[in-house]
Amino acid sequence: MTALPLILTVFVACAVEAIEALTIVLAAGLTRQWRSTFQGMAAALVVLAAVVGVLGPTITLLPLGALRLVVGALLAIFGLQWLRKAILRASGHKALHDEASAYLREVAAAKAAPEVAKGRVSDWYAFTLSFKGVLLEGLEVVFIVITFGDNQRDLGAAVIGAAIAVVVVTVTGIAVRAPLAKVPENALKFAVGIMLTSFGSFWGAEGAGVAWPGGDAALLVIVPVVAVVSLSYVFWIRRYRPPDRLAQPARTPVAESGGVTG
Amino acid sequence: MLRALKSFGAFWYDFVIGDDWHVAAIVVAALGLTALLTHAAHVSAWWLVPLAAFAALAWSLYRATSSRS
Numbered sequence: 001m002t003a004l005p006l007i008l009t010v011f012v013a014c015a016v017e018a019i020e021a022l023t024i025v026l027a028a029g030l031t032r033q034w035r036s037t038f039q040g041m042a043a044a045l046v047v048l049a050a051v052v053g054v055l056g057p058t059i060t061l062l063p064l065g066a067l068r069l070v071v072g073a074l075l076a077i078f079g080l081q082w083l084r085k086a087i088l089r090a091s092g093h094k095a096l097h098d099e100a101s102a103y104l105r106e107v108a109a110a111k112a113a114p115e116v117a118k119g120r121v122s123d124w125y126a127f128t129l130s131f132k133g134v135l136l137e138g139l140e141v142v143f144i145v146i147t148f149g150d151n152q153r154d155l156g157a158a159v160i161g162a163a164i165a166v167v168v169v170t171v172t173g174i175a176v177r178a179p180l181a182k183v184p185e186n187a188l189k190f191a192v193g194i195m196l197t198s199f200g201s202f203w204g205a206e207g208a209g210v211a212w213p214g215g216d217a218a219l220l221v222i223v224p225v226v227a228v229v230s231l232s233y234v235f236w237i238r239r240y241r242p243p244d245r246l247a248q249p250a251r252t253p254v255a256e257s258g259g260v261t262g
Numbered sequence: 263m264l265r266a267l268k269s270f271g272a273f274w275y276d277f278v279i280g281d282d283w284h285v286a287a288i289v290v291a292a293l294g295l296t297a298l299l300t301h302a303a304h305v306s307a308w309w310l311v312p313l314a315a316f317a318a319l320a321w322s323l324y325r326a327t328s329s330r331s
Contacts, residue, residue: 077280080322093326200289204296208311210311218308
């Protein structure tokens, strides 16, 4: 695999996580105070750097076969969970992840919480909200970067993809000062789920001792096949297992979003 | 302390396993079976993991949509 598909895959996956983190940070910063929000962000980034510092070198010590088996299993599990959620959302069984409504929920909770100072942090709520949001989404970014980078023995390309995603989302967030609600998040998650499942299955099976027909070129078949099967599941559920009418809004989320294509 | 450990464990369970542990179990079982077939029976079982992944996803979606209707 050349560096470009690796960079693109990591970019899309990390952009989704960065958008979710941005929503939480904006809610904390705009409704509470920026100082404590930035302190929370900084603390989370320090923890993430420590995780990378420990996990990065440790994981590279593993033999490639064992690494691919473990990482492949984790990526496939991750990818299938992403696909499961994306398919349920696209078929109307689960509400679409809407950054605007997620932002409004966070804002309402932030406005209701009392302002408590702890140590050098003047607003503990803003600090913990920002810390948790950045840490949780950041852990997923770290996991994706390390696993994809190490497996392809090209950590630099994976870091570039992640860094571009974080910078693009941050700059856009600063420019619009609002959650990135117009991003077709379910479509992106669908795409990331397909990539994680495909790479996870490929590397996991390789780690288990399989020699794929065509070597790395097998991915050119696996990715479209996973995409087609996943899309067929959306149509299968829409056709044969429609959501409960009582739980269905007047306009379905699927109709509003244009399904998995955004 | 116990509460902190429990929430730490719950965080990682949710982070890695997610909403349906059956998916994780099927993926791990498929990889184990693939290793067994490849090394013990010398069968080129490259097809097993993707098939298991599709089956796990279908099964999980079936369960998720059944419990709602």
